Amino acid sequence: MSRLTDLIALAKAKDPQFGADLDKEFKVLSSRLPFGLNFERHRPEAVELPQGAIRKGNKVHVLPERGSTKKGDPRLWQVKAVHKVGDGKIADLELLGAAEAQTQTVKLDDLVVVAEFRDTIYPGLRSTGMVQRGGDKPHHTVINGENYHVLKALTYTHRGKVDAIYIDQPYNSGAKDWKYNNDYVEKDDLYRHSKWLAMVERRLLVAKELLNLADSVLIVTIDEKEYLRLGLLLEQLFPEARMQMISSSINPKGSARGKEFYRVDEYIFFLAFGRAVVQDFLVPGLCISKLDSGIDENSATTEEGGELPDVRWASLLRSGSGAQREESHLKFYPIYVDVKQQKIIGCGVPLPLGEHPLIDTEITDVRACWPRRQDGSEGRWQLKVESFKTLWGNGHVKIGSIRNDKITFYYLMEGQRKKLEDGQLIVTGTDEYGGIVVGFARSESISGRPKTQWMATSHSATDHGSSLLRKIIPGRSFPFPKSLYAVEDALRFFVGKKKSAIILDFFSGSGTTAHAVMRLNHQDGGRRQCISVTNNEVAADEQTALRQQGLRPGDPDWEKWGICDYITKPRVQAAITGKTPDGQPIKGDYKFTDEFPMADGFEENAEFFTLTYETPVSVSHNRAFARIAPLLWLRAGSQGRRIDKLPATGWEVVEAYGLLADVDGATPFCNAINKAKNLRVAFIVTDDDRRFQAIARRLPDGIEPVRLYESYLTNFSFANGE
Numbered sequence: 115m116s117r118l119t120d121l122i123a124l125a126k127a128k129d130p131q132f133g134a135d136l137d138k139e140f141k142v143l144s145s146r147l148p149f150g151l152n153f154e155r156h157r158p159e160a161v162e163l164p165q166g167a168i169r170k171g172n173k174v175h176v177l178p179e180r181g182s183t184k185k186g187d188p189r190l191w192q193v194k195a196v197h198k199v200g201d202g203k204i205a206d207l208e209l210l211g212a213a214e215a216q217t218q219t220v221k222l223d224d225l226v227v228v229a230e231f232r233d234t235i236y237p238g239l240r241s242t243g244m245v246q247r248g249g250d251k252p253h254h255t256v257i258n259g260e261n262y263h264v265l266k267a268l269t270y271t272h273r274g275k276v277d278a279i280y281i282d283q284p285y286n287s288g289a290k291d292w293k294y295n296n297d298y299v300e301k302d303d304l305y306r307h308s309k310w311l312a313m314v315e316r317r318l319l320v321a322k323e324l325l326n327l328a329d330s331v332l333i334v335t336i337d338e339k340e341y342l343r344l345g346l347l348l349e350q351l352f353p354e355a356r357m358q359m360i361s362s363s364i365n366p367k368g369s370a371r372g373k374e375f376y377r378v379d380e381y382i383f384f385l386a387f388g389r390a391v392v393q394d395f396l397v398p399g400l401c402i403s404k405l406d407s408g409i410d411e412n413s414a415t416t417e418e419g420g421e422l423p424d425v426r427w428a429s430l431l432r433s434g435s436g437a438q439r440e441e442s443h444l445k446f447y448p449i450y451v452d453v454k455q456q457k458i459i460g461c462g463v464p465l466p467l468g469e470h471p472l473i474d475t476e477i478t479d480v481r482a483c484w485p486r487r488q489d490g491s492e493g494r495w496q497l498k499v500e501s502f503k504t505l506w507g508n509g510h511v512k513i514g515s516i517r518n519d520k521i522t523f524y525y526l527m528e529g530q531r532k533k534l535e536d537g538q539l540i541v542t543g544t545d546e547y548g549g550i551v552v553g554f555a556r557s558e559s560i561s562g563r564p565k566t567q568w569m570a571t572s573h574s575a576t577d578h579g580s581s582l583l584r585k586i587i588p589g590r591s592f593p594f595p596k597s598l599y600a601v602e603d604a605l606r607f608f609v610g611k612k613k614s615a616i617i618l619d620f621f622s623g624s625g626t627t628a629h630a631v632m633r634l635n636h637q638d639g640g641r642r643q644c645i646s647v648t649n650n651e652v653a654a655d656e657q658t659a660l661r662q663q664g665l666r667p668g669d670p671d672w673e674k675w676g677i678c679d680y681i682t683k684p685r686v687q688a689a690i691t692g693k694t695p696d697g698q699p700i701k702g703d704y705k706f707t708d709e710f711p712m713a714d715g716f717e718e719n720a721e722f723f724t725l726t727y728e729t730p731v732s733v734s735h736n737r738a739f740a741r742i743a744p745l746l747w748l749r750a751g752s753q754g755r756r757i758d759k760l761p762a763t764g765w766e767v768v769e770a771y772g773l774l775a776d777v778d779g780a781t782p783f784c785n786a787i788n789k790a791k792n793l794r795v796a797f798i799v800t801d802d803d804r805r806f807q808a809i810a811r812r813l814p815d816g817i818e819p820v821r822l823y824e825s826y827l828t829n830f831s832f833a834n835g836e
Contacts, residue, residue, distance in 0.1 A: 151346035153308040158231040159316070160190075160295050161260045164668030166227035166727055168205060170196060173233075174225040176207075176218075180664040185297075190228060191218075226668070229263070229727065231316065236728040236830050237267035238741025239748075244721040245687045249488050250769075251635075251719055252643040252753040254628050256686055258678040259725025261620040264647045265320040267725065268618070270829045271748040272645070276324045277615035278608055280333045280627050282596055283317075286310040286340050298654065311343055317620065318351050324618065327354070328388040331608040335596070337380045348383055355385035362568040362600065364575045382604060392607050394563055396554075397707075399570030400603060401563060425539055425552045426637060426708065427524035430495050430511065431485050434692035434714025436699070437493050439485070443467045445494040448482035449502075451513070451521055455479075456547050458513060458523075461502055483521050488717060497525065509541075512549025526552070529709070564607060572599035572706045583624060585702050585712065586688045587695055592624040592681050593653075599706055602630040613640035622646035625682040629689050632716045637708045643752055646686070650676030683722050691715050721752075734823050736760060736775075736799075742826065746771065749820075750795045771795040777805050784812045797822050 118140060126133025142155065162175060176187040191207040194217075202221060209216035229235060239257065257264050286299070286306060293299070294309045303309070325332065332352070336344050341359070348357060360382040368376030386392075395401070432445070439446045448462040448471070462482065465471065470492070471484050487493040497505065505511045505525055514522035526534070533539040534552060542553040572578060578597035583590075605627075609615040613635075619627035631644040652660065652667070652675045665672040673679060684695045692700055692715030699713035723744060732738040739760055747756040747770075754769025764776030765783040767790055774783045777800050787796055796813055799822045800806050810819035 151311075151343060151350055153311045153343075154305060155308075155312045155315075157295075159262070159313065160228050160230045161263070162667065163227040163229055163260075163727065164666070165673075165724075166229075168193060168196065168222050168225055168227055169729075170194065173210065173228045173230065174205070174207065175228050176220055177224050177226055177666060180666065181662065183658050183661045186226075188297075190230075193225075196222070227727075229260070231262060234831060235263055235266065236730055236733055236827070237263060237745070238726040238728045238738055239267075239723040239744035240726050240741055241744060242722045242724055243683070243687075244719070245690050246719045247488060247690055247715065248717045248719040250754065251641050251717070252751055254631070254644045254646070254686065254718060254720040255748065255752060256622070256625070256628065256646045256648070256678070256683055256720065256722045257725060258648065258650050258676075258723065260649060261647045262317055262320070264725055265317060265324070265620055266830070267745065268645070268748075269320065269323050270826060271745055272324050272616065272618075274324070274326055275616055276330060276618045276645075277326060277612055278331050278333065278605060278617045279321055279325060280601065280605060280617065280619050281621045282335045282619075282623065282626075283314060283621045284310070285337050287337070293651075307340070307343060310340065311347060314344070315347060315351065318347075321618070321620065322351065325387060329390050330387045331390050332383075332385040332387075333604055333608075334383045334385075335380060336383070338377070341381045345383065348385060352385050352387075355387050357383060357385045358566065359383050360564075360566050360568060362573060363570070364573055364597065364600065366571070366574060367576075384604075384608075386608070390608060392564065393610050395606050395610050397564065397570065397603050397606070399572070400565065400568045425530060425554070427512070427514070427530075428496070428527050428710065429514075430497065430523035430525050431487075432494050432496050432714070433487075433717060434711065436713065437487060439492040439494050440467065442494050444498050445496070446485060446492065447495070447499055448484050449495075449523060451481050451483055452479055453481050453516070456513065456516060458506060458511065461499060461506075464499065481521070483523075495523075509550045512545070513547040516547070524549075527709070568603075570599075570603070573597045573603070575600070578705075579626070582702075583685065586700055587681065587684050590681060590684070590695075592677070595624040596626045598626055598629055598633070601626050602633050602707070605630060606634060609642060610634065610638075613638060613642065615640075615642045617642060617644045618647075619644065620647040622648045622682060623677065625685040625689075628686050628720070632689060632718050633704070633708060635718065636710075636716055646682065648678050648682050650678040652676050686720050686722075689716060690718050690720060730827055733826060742823075745826075746773070746795075746797055767793070769793075771797065774798045774809065777802075777809065780809050780812070784809065787817060788814055793817055795820055799823070 122133055122137050122140060125136050139155070168174065170193050172193045173190050174193060176191065178184045178186045190210045192210050193205045194208050195206040197204050197206070202223065204219050204221055205225060207218050207220060242258070244253070294313060299306050299309055321332070332355070334344065334348065345359065348355075361379050362382055363379045365378050368378045371377055436442070443466070444464045447464045449458060450460045450462065451457070452459050459480065471482070485493040485495050495502065502511060510526040510531060512524055514524045530539065530552070537555055539552050540555045541550045543551045545551055575594065575597050578599050579595040580591075582598055583592060583595050605617065609617065617627065617631050622628065625646055628644040628646045631642050634640055635642055650673055652672065656675055660672055660675070667673070688694055688700060692711075692713040694700055701712070703709055703711050726741045728738040728741060733742060740758060743756060743758050750771035757766050757768060757773050760775050761773065764779035765774045765786070766772065767783070767786040769792065771794055772783060772787050772790070774780060774796065777798070787793060795818045797820050798806055798809055801824075803821070806819070806821045813819055
């Protein structure tokens with residue numbers, strides 16, 4: 115060993131980077147145990163950035179000629195200088211790692227920036243659109259970028275804050291579904307398994323920094339090809355976690371594998387950290403019934419003493435498509451509420467089209483509540499007057515909440531009313547507004563504790579993954595999307611009672627996880643938010659045709675076919691609006707736990723971003739503020755307005771955070787902070803640590819002071835070495 119140490123020291127003297135790499139690999143080998151999972155880490159990954167600006171010092175690949183389907187030059191070159199020639203630009207290149215110096219001059223259009231995973235990056239975000247229907251709810255975010263780099267970016271915004279991570283990474287089946295160092299890993303690659311493990315390990319190590327290890331869960335899906343290696347890897351990376359593997363039926367009909375057994379299932383690893391436990395929820399096909407567990411039929415609780423799942427009441431106010439007053443004018447009428455006694459006392463008659471409710475300024479105990487939508491426009495109720503009176507008379511319409519000037523109403527849907535008639539449901543009491551509370555009958559007691567083998571029809575990937583996706587974004591396909599309800603159920607057992615949970619999916623693909631989180635919010639009025647990360651890779655089969663047309667990655671006509679732009683973003687937007695990308699109402703209904711028309715959409719907000727790569731100089735000199743601004747907003751909770759420009763007054767305070775760009779404005783800034791409510795973070799731009807500390811001491815308790823740009827630059831200087 116001492117001889118090897120001496121040789122490494124000599125290598126460091128001649129080539130510091132080469133020597134450091136040798137030293138790192140030597141330490142890995144010398145620390146290996148004689149048991150457990152041992153695999154080759156390979157050289158750090160590299161990713162091409164087709165939309166990255168080419169600057170002096172960049173690493174680049176030389177692209178093949180337009181129209182060629184050949185692979186480009188895999189060697190790495192470094193840009194030594196950039197010159198303007200005529201209407202274009204050229205770059206002087208030098209080959210990296212060559213024994214003898216090699217140089218060439220190439221047009222900028224024929225180069226693509228390459229980032230190796232050992233490189234320090236300074237990330238930013240560029241907004242590419244948004245959809246807003248959720249009022250003051252936090253925004254879901256979809257980020258287009260290399261997921262390892264996005265995870266690194268999230269170490270600045272979400273370190274230790276994530277409640278659940280759900281990932282469905284490539285299964286390493288030999289199909290062209292993932293790349294290593296810009297090339298597809300083929301089925302006969304001798305290092306296929308170790309490359310896959312190295313790829314997953316790098317990302318999980320960063321993901322661990324994001325999890326709230328005091329109370330969170332990591333959920334990872336896999337099939338039979340890599341579950342053994344993945345299980346060992348997870349045990350080694352997360353020794354503090356409580357890990358279980360679930361077998362889940364995803365294709366009851368089975369898929370043929372040559373002359374092998376038909377495959378009907380896949381596996382899900384659940385890793386629970388800290389206080390995280392499996393929560394009791396009734397999910398048919400997943401949970402233990404009284405017949406399985408020996409629950410006393412006279413008991414109204416679960417085997418462990420937990421409460422049975424709540425019976426869902428539907429919102430009386432119509433949402434989604436068809437929610438405007440004009441769509442059904444007979445459902446535009448007032449509901450009268452005695453605000454002093456906090457109870458419904460009746461309803462009025464529909465107001466003819468063209469007439470509008472008068473604003474009554476007289477203060478009385480009776481308020482007329484009209485169906486108003488989130489944006490203040492005139493909407494409609496779900497029921498006509500006659501149906502409303504019947505259901506109200508039976509106690510099947512009630513007040514949901516009274517907050518300031520807003521009163522919400524709920525009603526029992528037909529299926530729940532039928533169960534009430536049949537005795538499957540019973541009235542268990544009244545709520546704070548005198549409305550009935552409905553629960554499962556004692557004889558129908560069921561434990562919500564799930565089993566380790568899931569056999570639920572709702573988890574069919576064919577019926578509720580591929581088929582559902584075709585309804586949402588017709589004419590577009592994505593290989594093997596998960597069942598929406600399978601992802602929803604997996605998350606429910608850990609975040610079902612965390613209504614403000616943050617969920618991360620950094621292999622988001624078609625966007626099923628974000629869709630599932632919106633479903634959970636719809637069921638209980640939650641404010642959970644999902645961060646979805648995907649790249650804009652074009653499917654392998656489509657790349658050849660596009661290259662033959664003379665297109666390259668980075669061209670608009672190439673990028674529009676990428677996963678993020680063609681599948682993920684349109685799906686998330688369609689799920690919220692209830693309309694397909696062509697503007698048509700989505701056909702069909704959601705099923706199982708929460709049944710309603712997909713055309714109703716969700717009252718949620720989402721914003722879409724693309725990862726950018728900045729320089730430390732542009733960051734520290736405020737030239738990159740527009741791309742850093744979304745990171746500050748994300749760190750403050752992705753809620754409310756965002757400060758996208760440096761304030762002319764030197765400071766600004768919005769709903770969730772404040773920014774002090776000029777310390778001379780510290781006094782009015784601190785005064786505004788002290789008056790604000792629900793503020794989380796105060797960003798202070800200064801190079802003087804003493805002034806920063808002085809201003810931080812003037813802030814109220816509970817406000818996190820953050821020094822810009824020192825905190826940003828330090829985070830990425832230390833976080834991104836490989």
